Amino acid sequence: MNEKAVAYVLRLGDDALVAAQRMAALATWAPQLEEDVALANIALDLLGQARALLTYAGELEGQGRDEDLLAYRRDEHEFTSALLVEQPDTDFAATMVKLLFFSAYQRLLYEELSAGDDETLAAIAAKSVKEVAYHLSHACAWTVRLGDGTEESKRRMQTAVDELWPYTHELFASDSVWRGYGFDPAGLRERWLGIVEPVLAEATLERPVDDWAPTGGRDGLHTEHFGYLVGEMQSLHRAHEGVSW
Amino acid sequence: MSQTEWPLWEVFIRARRGLGHLHVGSLRAADTTMALQHARDLYTRRGEGVSIWVVPTDAIGASSPDEKDPLFDPAMDKVYRLPSYYRMPEGAERL
Amino acid sequence: MDPRASQPAFIPGAAELLAEVEAAESLLDQRGPAGAAAPAGGEEADLLAHFEAVIAADAKIEPRDWVPAGYRESLIRQIAQHAHSEIVGMQPESNWITRAPSLKRKAILLAKVQDEAGHGLYLYSVAESLGANRESLLTALHDGKQKYLNFINYPTLTWGDVGALAWLTDGAAVVNQVPLCRSSYGPYARAMVRVCKEESFHHRQGFDLLWTLSQGSPAQHTMAQEAVNRWWGPALAMFGPPHRDSTHSEKSMAWRIKRFTNDELRQRFVDITVPQAEILGLTLPDPALAWNSERGHYDFTPPDYEELKRVVAGNGPCNRQRLARRRQAHEQGEWVRAAAAAHAAKHSREDAA
Numbered sequence: 001m002n003e004k005a006v007a008y009v010l011r012l013g014d015d016a017l018v019a020a021q022r023m024a025a026l027a028t029w030a031p032q033l034e035e036d037v038a039l040a041n042i043a044l045d046l047l048g049q050a051r052a053l054l055t056y057a058g059e060l061e062g063q064g065r066d067e068d069l070l071a072y073r074r075d076e077h078e079f080t081s082a083l084l085v086e087q088p089d090t091d092f093a094a095t096m097v098k099l100l101f102f103s104a105y106q107r108l109l110y111e112e113l114s115a116g117d118d119e120t121l122a123a124i125a126a127k128s129v130k131e132v133a134y135h136l137s138h139a140c141a142w143t144v145r146l147g148d149g150t151e152e153s154k155r156r157m158q159t160a161v162d163e164l165w166p167y168t169h170e171l172f173a174s175d176s177v178w179r180g181y182g183f184d185p186a187g188l189r190e191r192w193l194g195i196v197e198p199v200l201a202e203a204t205l206e207r208p209v210d211d212w213a214p215t216g217g218r219d220g221l222h223t224e225h226f227g228y229l230v231g232e233m234q235s236l237h238r239a240h241e242g243v244s245w
Numbered sequence: 246m247s248q249t250e251w252p253l254w255e256v257f258i259r260a261r262r263g264l265g266h267l268h269v270g271s272l273r274a275a276d277t278t279m280a281l282q283h284a285r286d287l288y289t290r291r292g293e294g295v296s297i298w299v300v301p302t303d304a305i306g307a308s309s310p311d312e313k314d315p316l317f318d319p320a321m322d323k324v325y326r327l328p329s330y331y332r333m334p335e336g337a338e339r340l
Numbered sequence: 341m342d343p344r345a346s347q348p349a350f351i352p353g354a355a356e357l358l359a360e361v362e363a364a365e366s367l368l369d370q371r372g373p374a375g376a377a378a379p380a381g382g383e384e385a386d387l388l389a390h391f392e393a394v395i396a397a398d399a400k401i402e403p404r405d406w407v408p409a410g411y412r413e414s415l416i417r418q419i420a421q422h423a424h425s426e427i428v429g430m431q432p433e434s435n436w437i438t439r440a441p442s443l444k445r446k447a448i449l450l451a452k453v454q455d456e457a458g459h460g461l462y463l464y465s466v467a468e469s470l471g472a473n474r475e476s477l478l479t480a481l482h483d484g485k486q487k488y489l490n491f492i493n494y495p496t497l498t499w500g501d502v503g504a505l506a507w508l509t510d511g512a513a514v515v516n517q518v519p520l521c522r523s524s525y526g527p528y529a530r531a532m533v534r535v536c537k538e539e540s541f542h543h544r545q546g547f548d549l550l551w552t553l554s555q556g557s558p559a560q561h562t563m564a565q566e567a568v569n570r571w572w573g574p575a576l577a578m579f580g581p582p583h584r585d586s587t588h589s590e591k592s593m594a595w596r597i598k599r600f601t602n603d604e605l606r607q608r609f610v611d612i613t614v615p616q617a618e619i620l621g622l623t624l625p626d627p628a629l630a631w632n633s634e635r636g637h638y639d640f641t642p643p644d645y646e647e648l649k650r651v652v653a654g655n656g657p658c659n660r661q662r663l664a665r666r667r668q669a670h671e672q673g674e675w676v677r678a679a680a681a682a683h684a685a686k687h688s689r690e691d692a693a
């Protein structure tokens with residue numbers, strides 16, 4: 001088993017899974033019916049990515065774990081998703097800012113991976129990069145509308161940007177897993193800023209200063225929100241041993 | 246209509262190359278980008294299209310059913326415009 | 341183990357319904373009777389005669405045609421109630437999205453709930469083509485002035501309810517809606533073709549979910565059976581009161597907005613569903629259920645119409661919760677809608693400048 005590959009692919013899969021779980025929970029809560037349909041499409045894309053990536057991680061691991069065993073039978077501290085994606089959707093502004101930050105990151109990373117040596121990963125990345133490009137354009141359009149909309153929307157957007165910005169640093173924090181396989185996202189921060197900063201500017205929002213930079217997600221040390229997310233997701237599956245659904 | 250109700254847009258989808266855009270319904274959106282994104286999400290969830298037009302409903306000029314006679318009836322008696330009007334002699338093929 | 345390996349490929353009644361949808365669709369594609377042109381600026385009597393001729397020829401009424409006020413009102417009422425049912429109906433199922441017990445089921449359930457939002461939108465769009473306005477219809481829903489279907493006011497207590505709800509109530513919806521693919525109002529008929537095709541996915545995934553539970557562990561089987569016991573009554577009641585008590589039926593039938601009575605549709609649903617339950621290995625909670633060879637139909641106990649009245653009047657287990665949540669989602673979105681409108685206004689001014 002290639003442990004480095006497993007750990008690497010799991011991070012990608014966990015990011016997508018947690019982001020999908022958050023987005024899927026918004027069904028029926030969108031500000032407009034049309035947007036409900038849009039958010040569900042994004043959640044379905046992310047869920048599809050999570051399933052492909054977790055399935056592949058399980059194959060690389062070779063211990064017979066499939067997407068469901070990885071999603072439903074790991075404990076909280078075994079998930080290596082970034083802290084950003086588990087942040088709660090306190091309002092639509094938070095949802096869109098999180099999507100902006102995350103989809104810009106995913107787009108850059110998937111682009112690199114789609115040209116990588118691991119053919120399976122490259123194929124998943126190539127399919128996903130088209131999906132996240134759409135998520136990104138959706139998030140950009142909303143960021144501009146809401147940043148440059150009303151006073152209230154601007155205030156909410158600035159709050160979301162300020163609260164979520166610190167969590168973006170972790171996406172680019174290098175370590176042995178990132179260096180050990182695929183493509184190390186550490187080098188992508190500049191290009192990521194190249195996407196995000198102009199959008200914030202057009203949205204008349206301030207780009208926060210870089211100070212606090214919480215980490216831990218990649219090592220399974222999450223925020224307090226995460227236990228509830230995992231507990232809810234796994235509750236039914238864990239209540240029944242060894243059955244099919 | 247309240248201050249914040251977004252305008253109505255009509256959506257036209259080209260199902261595949263070689264076909265014209267067909268009206269499929271409407272939606273509400275604040276701007277063109279949003280109308281296009283929503284049209285894509287709403288009307289092509291099952292791969293129903295390769296191209297989308299969105300048009301503000303207000304911008305559509307429509308013939309009213311009352312005008313049906315003057316607008317369309319004149320075309321009804323110009324049967325000589327239809328190829329089937331002409332009876333071809335035996336042997337004249339590929340016309 | 342993939343449960344699909346031994347899953348019955350044939351769901352009795354399902355293919356037959358889909359074939360009817362496709363038949364209705366191909367009728368729409370055919371060039372119908374052109375119909376005499378409406379008299380230009382005609383007298384009301386002439387316009388009415390023309391309208392009636394179109395209906396009698398089984399041709400379609402289209403958006404800008406002159407129609408009697410009652411036709412417009414009945415259609416808007418019917419379509420709005422249908423649209424509201426689609427969007428409020430997302431709630432009982434979305435209740436389980438975050439807890440779906442496999443990632444595949446999570447994806448299926450989310451796709452289904454999303455479709456219901458889409459159905460709501462297709463239908464509001466049809467209502468708007470009749471001159472209604474979505475915002476006003478939503479206000480009427482939020483104020484409790486317009487209704488949605490009874491079954492939505494029951495809770496989804498277990499994962500089994502997710503399957504039973506889809507199998508029984510989406511199944512009932514398909515039976516109810518297939519005839520609407522031939523509605524006299526063109527945009528409604530076209531929207532219903534699309535909706536029915538998507539509903540048949542909903543119905544089948546519910547069947548598939550229940551089948552897996554029914555063949556699974558004893559606890560899963562019980563979960564499925566108990567859920568079916570809970571949903572049978574609400575599903576039967578979905579067809580509405582018996583024809584003799586139904587207020588709007590006569591006129592709607594004459595205008596071909598509606599094509600069968602509540603009782604005919606209910607019977608059809610029962611006839612289709614009983615064999616499906618047998619394949620599922622689940623029972624339907626009605627001791628009187630039996631094949632009647634004389635009638636060529638199943639006999640069954642009618643649903644509790646008093647309960648239906650109570651639920652429709654607002655006193656079902658979840659009415660208040662469902663409406664409160666719908667209102668909350670709408671109110672919560674107000675700042676977003678306002679901001680997007682403000683942004684568009686600013687920028688159209690810039691573009692013009």
Ligand SMILES: [Fe+2]
Pocket residue numbers: 425426429459513
């Ligand atoms: Fe429905």
Ligand SMILES: [Fe+2]
Pocket residue numbers: 426455456459535539
């Ligand atoms: Fe539906």
Ligand SMILES: [Fe+2]
Pocket residue numbers: 456510513538539542
């Ligand atoms: Fe449905």
